[in-house]
Amino acid sequence: MLIGIIAQESGFSRDTIRYYEKIGLLRLPKRARRENNYKEYSPAILSRLRAIKELKKIGYTLAEIQQVIASYETGGMDCIAGKGQVLEKVRLIEEQIVQLQTLRLQLLEAVADCPDHCKIAAILDDTLMVR
Amino acid sequence: MLIGIIAQESGFSRDTIRYYEKIGLLRLPKRARRENNYKEYSPAILSRLRAIKELKKIGYTLAEIQQVIASYETGGMDCIAGKGQVLEKVRLIEEQIVQLQTLRLQLLEAVADCPDHCKIAAILDDTLMVR
DNA sequence: TTAAACGGTGGAGTATAGTCCACTGTCAAG
């Protein structure tokens, strides 16, 4: 199929598919062309795009996706090691959540006394001392 | 003071300070030069860098910082409007937290049955159907 | 036939916040 079709079927834009080819996430044989030089995308490429879509949904980066699919395709996919990596991702996410929650509290605190007392103005008073 | 000194005092790198000048977050009068053409940074610039540092700590982007400082300096700082903006930031943060928590659960779910059942492999089985 | 959509390529741009590189001039310390 042509790129417009596979774009439609996969839910990725043509530009995104070309980008994935450029970074090696998708591989098209050089001979996969029509007579007019248009690229012929096989159903296998569509499958791969669907895999990419699913993995992106659970937070995998493109680099990680490339790695996971490569392992899978060479039959060397190690669920134990994969679990370790996933748990590491979970840990990073938990860290992020804590940071966001801290930030949230700080912001709420900043406006708690508004308009009687404005913490942002206080910061600026303390640092700029211009008023 | 010279850039090395203000970098030291402010905790920002020289490159960062130059970057802030470039994007207009810091403004140096053209005449603020020594005889050898080295830039002379006034204490006011240091104050401003300190303000930037504090605002970054509570999650403000550089664009937001530029805006807030500008308002403050023109005496037009509106605590009420500022509160609205802050609460909007809080809302976005809360959204992010929810997304991260969802993602966390999904990832934990993905490895829950590992190594008996590997969800990642299942995704790849479903999509790639190559094994 | 014509115009618009589609396809191709190469490359730059976007967002955000820096960071690094190349080159030149100045300053300070050994």
Next chain:
DNA sequence: CTTGACAGTGGACTATACTCCACCGTTTAA
């Protein structure tokens, strides 16, 4: 004096994931 650090400028690079632009050829539908 010499060398290394410091300062300046312009511009490219980094990270991540696209998206847009310019230009050219092909296809499609009115």
